[in-house]
């Protein structure tokens with residue numbers, strides 16, 4: 001059973017990935033009422049950009065889905081209006097999502113939820129948390145309690161990052 | 175030598191605990207090989223040909239005697255009683271057991287050491303000049319900057335899964351003994367006209383299959399911006415570097431694909447938001463880190479007349495003095511290289527007993543510190559001139575006084591096929607054969623300065639591209655062959671060598687090197703013209719002629735038609 005580590009707690013709500021047919025139906029207004037009750041729906045960036053006006057009218061909770069290779073620039077002007085973004089890790093060892101998170105948070109000031117999904121494992125959680133993810137949909141075989149514990153693997157860090165923009169040397173001085 | 179504070183210590187301790195748990199889960203089959211691989215690599219552990227190999231970080235090459243004794247102790251208790259110093263100033267243990275690595279890391283943490291990021295696709299150990307802080311030609315002491323970079327790079331959350339490994343080298347001297355041109359990022363510390371410290375930033379250098387020298391991305395970066403600017407470079411690389419082809423994944427390929435101008439523009443754009451932000455270094459922090467370095471207390475020493483008498487009295491001492499003793503910025507002091515290049519021992523190998531002995535020498539003749547050079551030797555940085563002779567006698571008794579620094583037998587070689595699973599060919603026997611052929615000291619000194627580098631495969635850990643003579647192991651239908659290049663150089667006039675022709679079998683390499691040397695001695699302008707100068711002046715042809723012509727005329731060897739591309 002896959003779980004989500006979020007805000008220091010273990011939750012079970014996963015964001016839903018729909019196939020293209022259902023996404024099309026959703027944008028046509030056909031699927032929304034049923035889904036709305038269920039859970040947050042992931043809308044791939046490309047589709048979200050085209051359909052965002054329409055999506056906004058639906059009684060639906062949605063999240064923008066970014067893949068590691070996506071260029072987030074078209075999303076940036078709307079960032080203030082977005083409250084959920086998911087970054088999908090196809091492979092845990094693909095580090096692009098780390099920089100993407102930092103750019104969204106620190107360069108563009110994104111304040112909503114930033115969720116890591118896909119190949120998300122316990123051993124990457126500490127760094128993911130530092131670069132700006134605040135929710136982690138663990139791969140289904142992962143123990144959520146271990147995931148929660150991993151966020152405290154280190155009690156200090158040298159560098160400033162999204163979670164703590166001031167590097168250690170500035171905090172030491174304070 | 176930098177001394178940890180409580181937070182530095184806590185971080186390495188927590189790293190050990192984290193890795194202990196990861197190892198436990200791997201052994202309990204809760205982590206797959208693929209999941210465990212980057213975790214163990216970023217803790218220094220490779221799986222090699224015969225056994226795992228653990229690469230211990232020696233940050234910018236500095237060790238104190240206590241640490242060296244601990245390494246000796248670890249080599250004895252967890253390994254086969256010796257270690258190998260690599261061209262990246264680290265120490266490699268060739269036979270640790272995977273289950274014991276957490277214990278080894280805990281022992282290291284006990285003496286303020288670690289193996290963090292010595293391998294894997296992350297920011298690796300920072301390297302610098304082995305004469306940092308003591309070289310008379312130094313513009314800026316790089317040590318404090320290296321430590322600031324070490325802390326910044328250590329456990330950096332954003333850059334643990336880069337497209338490929340990432341190496342940073344720092345030099346504070348125009349002679350560039352840190353080989354900054356062959357690093358992913360090379361930093362050349364400078365002073366502006368008004369005395370302010372800054373760095374020339376180079377990027378995209380590297381050896382490997384496609385050797386390229388770094389290009390200048392920024393001519394003068396004021397020190398305050400060091401970390402934010404480096405983060406901008408790394409972020410551009412992390413986002414856009416190739417991940418589909420491991421042979422095209424280093425930053426040099428990104429730089430080449432984008433072009434220098436576009437790359438620079440991208441970095442500047444990325445830098446823009448963090449510039450002057452909280453990551454900007456402060457004078458207080460530089461000062462704090464600087465104060466955590468123990469510094470030798472120099473006395474006022476007369477430049478000893480005794481030394482001149484000793485030099486006149488012993489030719490062997492004079493030869494050693496000529497090659498292995500180096501100038502020091504403080505009058506009355508010298509730096510000394512203890513050569514780990516002796517016949518019969520693999521270049522860079524050092525036994526536990528030797529580590530202990532070197533630790534003693536460092537305490538008795540220096541300030542209890544040693545440096546590991548990228549030429550795989552040990553440097554004692556602060557020796558009083560008057561005590562050189564006594565040190566030489568002791569070093570000689572230990573077999574550490576081969577007077578060959580900068581000479582042909584000071585061979586730089588990777589572990590090669592005897593240890594490394596990636597190798598095409600062995601490098602250690604080739605080094606041994608060449609050392610044997612040039613054992614005669616008069617001949618060796620007559621040949622003069624010459625860098626000879628050997629790599630067992632295109633990964634180029636032995637830096638063969640920048641050897642005056644470079645030897646590269648290649649595989650030809652399952653047997654070991656060696657490509658020979660000449661004309662490479664390190665330092666401020668770094669250059670990449672060119673292959674002279676078809677590859678040689680193992681027993682042909684030594685004779686080929688002899689031919690190159692014969693040709694050089696016959697063609698050199700005077701004793702003062704070094705091998706590399708002659709190559710630059712007359713080009714490759716005469717050397718080719720001599721090597722392959724001679725081979726043909728002797729009729730003993732068939733020229734093997736191996737592609738030399």
Ligand code: SF4
Nearest residue numbers: 588594597630631635
């Ligand atoms: S150059 Fe090749 S053979 Fe030598 S150590 Fe590196 S990977 Fe191994």
